[in-house]
Amino acid sequence: MNRISTLLILSFFIFLQNGLSQETPHSVFNANRGGDQQWLTYQDNHRALYRVITNQAFHLLEERAAKVLEIHTATDWKRYQKETKTALCGSLAKFKKTPLNARTTGILERETFTVEKILFESHPGFYVTAGLFLPKKRQKPAPAVIYACGHTELGFRSETYQHVILNLVEKGFIVLAFDPLGQGERLQYPNAETGKSRVGSSTKEHSYAGVQNLLSGTSLTDYFIWDGIRVLDYLETRPEVDMNRIGMTGRSGGGTQTAQIAACDQRIYAAAPECYITSFKRLLQSIGPQDAEQNPYNAIANGFDHADYLHIRAPKPTLVITTTHDFFSIQGARETFAEVQKPYTAFGKPENIQMVEDLGVHESTRNNRESLYAFFQKHLELPGDPTDSKTAPFAEEELWVTPTGQVGTSFDGETVFSLSRNYFAGKKVTESGLPEIVAQTAGIDFQRKLTAAVYTGKFTKKDVLVQKYFLENNREDYGLPVYVVSNENENSGKLVVWFHPEGKEQVFEEPLLAELVQDGHTVVCADLPGTGELNDPEFSGDGVIQGIPFNYTFGANLVGKSIPGIQAGAIDLVHQFIHTEEELAGKEKIAVVQGLATSAFLHFATVKKSFGKAVFLNFPNSVSDLFNDEFYNPEEAFAVAPGSLLYYDYPALTEYLSASGVGVFMSEKLSDNRKIIEFINSR
The missing domain is CATH 3.40.50.1820 (Alpha/Beta hydrolase fold, catalytic domain)
Incomplete structure (x- = not known):
């Protein structure tokens, strides 16, 4: 045996001894080829939980899509609208309309408009804080736009949202902007010392409350929609408002609220959700399910998709506002818009469904804002210049409705936590069942x-x-x-x-x-x-x-x-x-x-x-x-x-x-x- 052969054999035995002496990897997916390499087709096995969820979702969404393809006539669409509205809004039946006990807690004066600080109860003792912006020069009665803010701790006081509100007011619209629960002055878990939430950001406020509601078979979506319905009830008490000309808009979380509330309450004639509408398929493929209120209970299992928010409204005017690089997939928005054109066409009003798309991320662009103004000016019959103008926002504290800037530290009222116990009613099950x-x-x-x-x-x-x-x-x-x-x-x-x-x-x-x-x-x-x-x-x-x-x-x-x-x-x-x-x-x-x-x-x-x-x-x-x-x-x-x-x-x-x-x-x-x-x- 030559020297080279001897060295090779010795090297092999040294390698074999060292390799076998190393600890065998504990992963069941280890491919036994050194290092931590795993079986190729199981390298993303850690995503098992999400894959089970999405595979089921895609299967159910395919079934829904096949069903929608078979709907053609106006009669069939009306039947579908009724079924879908029940799936989304039927759970609201547990709530009852009780006295709003509305009051004005203060008034702000500007040269061309006033702001009334409004407090009312969407449920007994459950306070909603809002601002009613009234142009001094307006039609009598005038069209009104409900503005729902997105996820911000400031609520509607955010400069971004005030900019749109004040532009609409300057164009002659009455605007009612309100705080969603968990935001602005409506923190559900306020820290009395800091004035901040004890659980975190607005999305955490929503999700923390939302998970607890899920235990009892209720989605937080119901509470968001009900607040919007009671906002409409409040507007009906105002003689300045023409209830036949009501619009609603909002961006991000405000787009969610706009889509949901406008689907459940037909008093909203023109709706313009911004930076929200996509499809559940594209949502689950890209960023996944979002915070609690964006997920109606068993929605996909009940045959529901984003398009159904808009199907339910047909043929009322709807504008879908999007940006190309939003984290809410623009592809999903395009596909949803294509689907929603079907019922509007069947009802003979294809012009009443529109979509505007501008270059941008999850934001409000000037072009999109001007499209929004023009949409409301046309469909709420208030002609004017849609140009987006500079505005002078109010300071946060100026728009406080409550003495402390928080309902929870100003009044002894209800929270979602306490309300959910009031509305909970268990059901008896036999042992055999x-x-x-x-x-x-x-x-x-x-x-x-x-x-x-x-x-x-x-x-x-x-x-x-x-x-x-x-x-x-x-x-x-x-x-x-x-x-x-x-x-x-x-x-x-x-x-x-x-x-x-x-x-x-x-x-x-x-x-x-x-x-x-x-x-x-x-x-x-x-x-x-x-x-x-x-x-x-x-x-x-x-x-x-x-x-x-x-x-x-x-x-x-x-x-x-x-x-x-x-x-x-x-x-x-x-x-x-x-x-x-x-x-x-x-x-x-x-x-x-x-x-x-x-x-x-x-x-x-x-x-x-x-x-x-x-x-x-x-x-x-x-x-x-x-x-x-x-x-x-x-x-x-x-x-x-x-x-x-x-x-x-x-x-x-x-x-x-x-x-x-x-x-x-x-x-x-x-x-x-x-x-x-x-x-x-x-x-």
Whole structure:
């Protein structure tokens, strides 16, 4: 053997020894080719939760699009309008029109107009702050424009929004601008000392309140729309206003409100949503679901899309105002506009639907503002010059309606938190009907079928053997990471399936694991969507509160699903795996469920009974406790199925399992290890 050959062989053995001595990567998707490279088609597996949501959304939106394609005549469109309006506005029936108790708290004088500071109640004790801008030279009665502001802590006092308001006033329009809840003088969680919100920005104010409302089957959208309806009721009390010539506009969040309120209240004759209209498909493809009020309850599941805001209004005049580089996709706006032309044409008024598009980002451009003025001048019959003029905005404090600049520190009134309790009414469910209602509420279908358990290697950790798998399924949207943990020399015991809220790796931090394996039990643990290797740490959105990404919650609810419902579907994959894998199938199966993983497991186990025993470690607070705590824990709320509190709570599901013959052991502390093992070992 020559010297070169000898060196090559020695080098190979040195490489082999060093390579095998390195710790085997723990990821189930590791491709075993050095470094941290993963299977190519699973490199974005951490987006599993979002992919489940969007795949369902796109499927439902395709069904809706096919339905819309079959609508042609005016008669068919009227039928569709009625159905769609019910889907959006039907939930408002829980609200009742009560006295507005409106009053003027102050008046500002300018040379050409006055501003009345208005306070009224959209619900008893729930105050709305507004400014009524009255041109001194105007028609009698005059057309009025409702102005809804976007996401800003200043509400309608923002210089950007005042500029449009004052231009409209100078052109002879009466303008009523109001603060949405969570903005301006209507913070829902005000800090009395700082005057700022205790939960964060306006989008956080909305989302924090919105998630809590979802627990009881209500979207915050309802409260936003109802405020707008009561604004119209207030305008009806003003003799200066011609109620046959009412317009509404607003940008960004104000565009959302304009689209929603104008769809639900036909008193708005001309509507011009700005920098909002797109389509749910393009929204989900680009920036994802936004804060709470932009997501009507189960909207996509109910066959609703952005175009339906406008379909409902046809043939009333509507102007869609867009910019080319808005984060609300311009492509979605174009596609929506093309669709909405159909009913307007069927009703013989194709000229009443318009779209203006200007170069810009998420902003109000001069060209778009002038198009807005011209639109209202034409359709509200107030001819004039649409030129955008310079304005002199008021200082924020000048436009305060309340003494302190905040309703919450000026009056002892209601908040969304207190109102939601007034309007909540639970529904009784029989024990036999519980599985079906749980499946419907959480969006569980169990149609995901295991197609392969892909073995990717093994490693040892803390003196236990860990075998790695990922579970493929017929929907091909993610692979489910699974560990099978055992004592290499003795595994004749039972099968313990452990669900941890942070994923499979965290199980190794619990002393109970070593004791179970030492007793000869095999432990299976998995990453459910949103945890472990199926967690996307870079996911962000305007509904993230204290690090909890509620944009997932809003997206899931749009398509009729929930986070625990999606995770229950993943538990079913684990269930299929342990019943088909030869070395696991014959063992007695016990579940160990820890912390907030309890929600997903209870949803799964109520619908599909599969474990003879269940051990619950650190059982979470009830959903009822979350609903009744003004400053609830966002992490706990993330694990709840929207609408579940109407029908059931965690204790009720646990009682159902016990009544169904499942042995249940509750432990508040992991120091109960010996008792837990005795329970697992018992017959």
